[in-house]
Amino acid sequence: MKLKAKYIDMDSGEITVLLHADDCQEMGIAEQDRVRVKHESSTVTAIVQTTDTYIARGEIGLLGRAFNYIGPEAGELLDVVPTGKPESIDYIRKKMDGQQLTRDEIHTLVNDISSRSLSSVELASYITALHINGMNLRETADLTMAMVETGETIKFDRSPVFDFHSVGGVPGNKVTLLVVPIVAAAGLLIPKTSSRAISSAAGTADIVETFAKVDFSANELKHIAETVGGIMAWGGGLNLAPADDVIIKVEYPLGIDPHAQLLASVMSKKKAVGADFLLVDIPMGNGTKVPTMDMAKNYARDFIDLGERLGIRVECAITYGGQPVGRAIGPKLEAREAIAVLEGKESPNSLVEKAISLSGIILEMGGIPGGEQKAHDLLSSGKALAKFREIVAAQGGRADIKSSDFEPGKFAFDLPAKKSGYVSAINNKQLVRIARAAGAPKDKGAGVYIHMKEGSKVDEGQSVMTVYADNDAKLQEAISLCRKLSPISTEGMVLARVPGFKGLRV
């Protein structure tokens, strides 16, 4: 059928065209079927949406992505022919039926995902089937490699390449800002890419961009990392394993992250930058992605085994994630806290300890004996700070960066303890909700600073944490959330009294 092109200045996750319902019936196709659209020498396969108002009979509406592929002038006639579903649909069915997928099937599927050839309905079905029926290690390795091969890859001139990843789920985990400069100060190459927050209060990229550029091309990243030994870049701008971005768009609304997909998502990005050695931080505890030790050990085993299949030597550190790492949550607050550690202004605490331990492991993977002591020395001697400033300058930030440069939001609120006693529980998820209500990660000064950690003694009315915001309206929202929730609970030392008898019997 010949249809007149009409550009629609809007985009959907997939390659979509809008057709009039009567034209669809004429062609014997329905909503969600596919058509091949041809214009001169370019062709695109698009998913059909039907309408009987927005598009007239004889017209075809091309949404942004579909338009870019074939680029007609408005009103030009395009050749539109019904076409079948991609094979990938059969492979999704196979996974629904609990079968293993072959290497070729997985490659076809990932290729269709990254080229936006699957509809969100099909993607949601894939992710649900994967969540329920899983993938074995061989399939997961094939999935990872398919994700690598459908995206950009970076090849460094120096080797080996070291990398670090935190599974996430614990607020305030700004440890990357310390690990990268310590490891680079030891002379190892660590080109670290990070993500922005999806549901957290601040991803590493959100923190770093408060003081440096994070969005680089593959060539820029290579140049910076090779010159100064490390980088803290945003991975999202690099087109590494692009299928992942497409998949996240359906994982997020469903609130699921199938195990095999999580593994492949992490490892594909490491493989794409050519990592030889990788340390994975697995924060474990209430309110993280990994609530129990058994689960953490399984994650560790899977990362290590998958690494073996991919030619990456992986070690894992299971860390305590039951409460925030350090005291600051939110972009500027976290930047300030991390830099204060580099400056030696923070006394030993959970953040300092975690950074030294993790860096130490990476140094030992790199053949440096007594890694933890070495990491400690690099930090206390100021060499890590010097390296950090070098990296920041290479990323377009100020070479004299210091913690006192960072001012949190002007609007602040101190949350008082409801009663005297000890801090018995800190609720990670509630802290994140409050920090986000205050404006994090978008408002850089927004967030939460905790004065009391678990076990701290506290008097009624004493401030347990301060909420910061860049504007008053959001501060008020965060305050009302603080009042509704119990992000920091205090109890007397006796948590509950369990009587040994049920009272006197009459």
Place this chain on the structure above:
Amino acid sequence: MKLKAKYIDMDSGEITVLLHADDCQEMGIAEQDRVRVKHESSTVTAIVQTTDTYIARGEIGLLGRAFNYIGPEAGELLDVVPTGKPESIDYIRKKMDGQQLTRDEIHTLVNDISSRSLSSVELASYITALHINGMNLRETADLTMAMVETGETIKFDRSPVFDFHSVGGVPGNKVTLLVVPIVAAAGLLIPKTSSRAISSAAGTADIVETFAKVDFSANELKHIAETVGGIMAWGGGLNLAPADDVIIKVEYPLGIDPHAQLLASVMSKKKAVGADFLLVDIPMGNGTKVPTMDMAKNYARDFIDLGERLGIRVECAITYGGQPVGRAIGPKLEAREAIAVLEGKESPNSLVEKAISLSGIILEMGGIPGGEQKAHDLLSSGKALAKFREIVAAQGGRADIKSSDFEPGKFAFDLPAKKSGYVSAINNKQLVRIARAAGAPKDKGAGVYIHMKEGSKVDEGQSVMTVYADNDAKLQEAISLCRKLSPISTEGMVLARVPGFKGLRV
């Protein structure tokens, strides 16, 4: 946040609003999150799509459905507040995790489905989880009742109410056109609703609308059925169990129809019209929905057990579906063939036999002994034809309708047998593809007429079937499909020679 209303003359399956990406970030929400939109006294919860071109900052684009709910003037300021996901998402997660859903959970879920409160991503996840993990009988009954209660219901003044359903999957199954008049001629009330073709060459509603009106309100349907004893209406216009229509939109692109959903889909429509007795036709054989006898018996058991829980007395007939019922496939061709049977112009064949057997079972369910003989008598005496004409007239058709009124498409092609022998196989699915390529069900004269059934003797070059189309272009498409496929295979009587020894040994 206050945003200016902008109407978008387009619709999506769900209730959708378009927001500028920066406003979303400002509110701390992402694509696929939800907002509550308020205008004067009306409020709607909508799923967010983001854009940075089509909608300016400070604007909110309301797609058709969302607009209808709150109906602002263009440019009016609306109150937009982020809101959480519906509880239904938790129940979908529960089903993913293989758990049973309670009655209340199922009701909430179905309510959200029928009110279009779930996104297509969420619906696809539900259907996939249901396909994999299933539902037990109690859940399926709760699902059915929830689907009934979220739609319209019809209460007849006469009782009992008889009904009939065919699971489908066999082409040419125009048996409803015979069962309804035979049963009504016996004095039983049979208000039959049918669907249009989704992937078949002709649904009953597609056939009936070649000679009568099929789209009625609940009141019209009630009046016609009570006046003449039967009706052959399109169910889709009645808003019976509307959740089903929403679900089909995601089942279709995924090519799945979870067992519990299939059962609930059929039974909810029967319950909604107050059926007391129901006969279910289960065509069994290659290329149908039910390929084996074991599977057919399981289906039958499930329909009967579910009926018991719903207060519907169900019987099932497992019928032969390995080849088309009768010889005609396509709207007008099927109408002509069915009416010729009523006129007594067809000698006994698979269609006549099937119609008499099924009608006979319904008559016996209604307390009429010797049902099959009675059905035969009603047909051969012309009483069924008279009743058919009465029903057609009540549905706005001609009271003197006859088979010779129906002319198939003007463009025809005879498919010759490739070799002499016997018809060894008729491929249901290929016949449907060819009929659809020829224009069915949209082009009413399009379709296929089979001259040879399985076991028929045929000479090379003899016509095994005729393809009809309403225009030449589609006929050519159907012809090229005929040449590519083998809808009707012929073999010599010896199908294969199996030698008893492997040749002389040297």
